[in-house]
Amino acid sequence: MEVLTSNWSNVQTLPDNYIFPPDRRPGTKKILSSKDIPIINLERINGPERDQIIQQIIKSSEDFGLFQVINHGVSRDLTDQTMAVFKEFFASPAELKAKFYSNDLNSSCRLYTSTLNYENEEVHYWRDNFTHRCHPLEDHIKHWPEKPVNYREVVGKYSIEVRRFLMKILGLICDGMGLETGYLEGEMSKNQLISVNHHIPCPDPSLTLGMPEHSDPNLISMIQQGDICGLQALKDGQWIGIEPIPGAFVVIPGLQLRVISNGKLASIVHRVVTDSKESRTTIGTFLTPSNDILIKPADGLLGSMAPMYRGYTYEEFFSIFIGNNCVAERALECLKL
Numbered sequence: 001m002e003v004l005t006s007n008w009s010n011v012q013t014l015p016d017n018y019i020f021p022p023d024r025r026p027g028t029k030k031i032l033s034s035k036d037i038p039i040i041n042l043e044r045i046n047g048p049e050r051d052q053i054i055q056q057i058i059k060s061s062e063d064f065g066l067f068q069v070i071n072h073g074v075s076r077d078l079t080d081q082t083m084a085v086f087k088e089f090f091a092s093p094a095e096l097k098a099k100f101y102s103n104d105l106n107s108s109c110r111l112y113t114s115t116l117n118y119e120n121e122e123v124h125y126w127r128d129n130f131t132h133r134c135h136p137l138e139d140h141i142k143h144w145p146e147k148p149v150n151y152r153e154v155v156g157k158y159s160i161e162v163r164r165f166l167m168k169i170l171g172l173i174c175d176g177m178g179l180e181t182g183y184l185e186g187e188m189s190k191n192q193l194i195s196v197n198h199h200i201p202c203p204d205p206s207l208t209l210g211m212p213e214h215s216d217p218n219l220i221s222m223i224q225q226g227d228i229c230g231l232q233a234l235k236d237g238q239w240i241g242i243e244p245i246p247g248a249f250v251v252i253p254g255l256q257l258r259v260i261s262n263g264k265l266a267s268i269v270h271r272v273v274t275d276s277k278e279s280r281t282t283i284g285t286f287l288t289p290s291n292d293i294l295i296k297p298a299d300g301l302l303g304s305m306a307p308m309y310r311g312y313t314y315e316e317f318f319s320i321f322i323g324n325n326c327v328a329e330r331a332l333e334c335l336k337l
């Protein structure tokens with residue numbers, strides 16, 4: 001528990017075990033936010049511009065592997081309330097958080113520092129994370145924190161609404177790629193995790209990272225960023241900042257979508273840097289396939305193309321992912337044909 005950075009106060013110097021070797025440090029070079037990051041406005045998705053918006057989603061997913069969404073249908077009230085609940089959760093006394101502290105992948109809620117591999121890693125990431133399942137709500141809500149007192153009510157409502165949003169995006173991706181309706185529904189997107197990152201102000205952001213460079217292993221991810229910069233994506237060999245847009249959601253197609261689309265949809269490599277003055281809290285929501293369903297390049301999309309990946313279950317993928325030190329790209333390499 002004493003390892004949780006959210007329990008530390010007044011940290012003046014970066015502890016040695018958070019300092020990365022020079023070749024893995026973000027350094028002091030200023031990373032600019034790019035104006036090229038696609039922004040999808042869903043306001044008119046049910047009107048005559050629908051096809052055009054779908055094409056924007058597909059093009060952003062193909063060319064960039066990340067987009068931001070505005071007018072997504074989840075109210076600002078709810079996104080603000082949910083952010084406030086998580087900030088309060090991380091600010092609560094150590095005793096209250098203690099019962100959720102866990103590095104065990106199988107525990108229903110896990111609150112930990114850096115990564116689940118904290119004990120064995122040489123350098124730690126400057127973050128606390130709180131993760132739990134969300135769907136179906138009635139199976140999971142009983143394991144969630146009871147404090148803050150509105151945690152279950154607010155996070156429950158948020159989980160339902162962001163699921164609806166992500167299912168809408170998956171439906172539009174299906175339409176846009178010409179996949180049969182419903183291909184990404186049901187077992188393919190059954191599991192839903194909320195994963196909240198909290199980074200306290202960092203004495204020296206140039207020496208450490210909030211999260212390593214990675215691709216998301218999921219089917220699809222979304223991040224509600226709050227208002228502090230920190231998320232960066234690797235585009236054409238350069239890191240660029242994903243500037244927070246108030247109220248927007250960042251959507252990242254996961255590696256499972258890359259497989260299903262036979263490599264057409266990209267999944268951008270990203271990382272998180274820390275801030276010297278402000279703490280940063282972000283709310284991630286991930287949809288993943290259920291353990292047993294077969295994932296493979298969709299027959300309907302292949303035509304005369306050869307499949308790039310063999311079929312596998314998410315369970316198999318996940319065990320390869322764990323076996324490869326949680327490096328999703330490396331896990332996917334093992335499934336390439």
Ligand SMILES: O=C(O)CCC(=O)C(=O)O
Nearest residue numbers: 195197223231272282284
């Ligand atoms: O916290 C963020 O901004 C990004 C989080 C992320 O990339 C992840 O949890 O996979």
Ligand SMILES: [Fe+2]
Nearest residue numbers: 214215216270
């Ligand atoms: Fe990520």
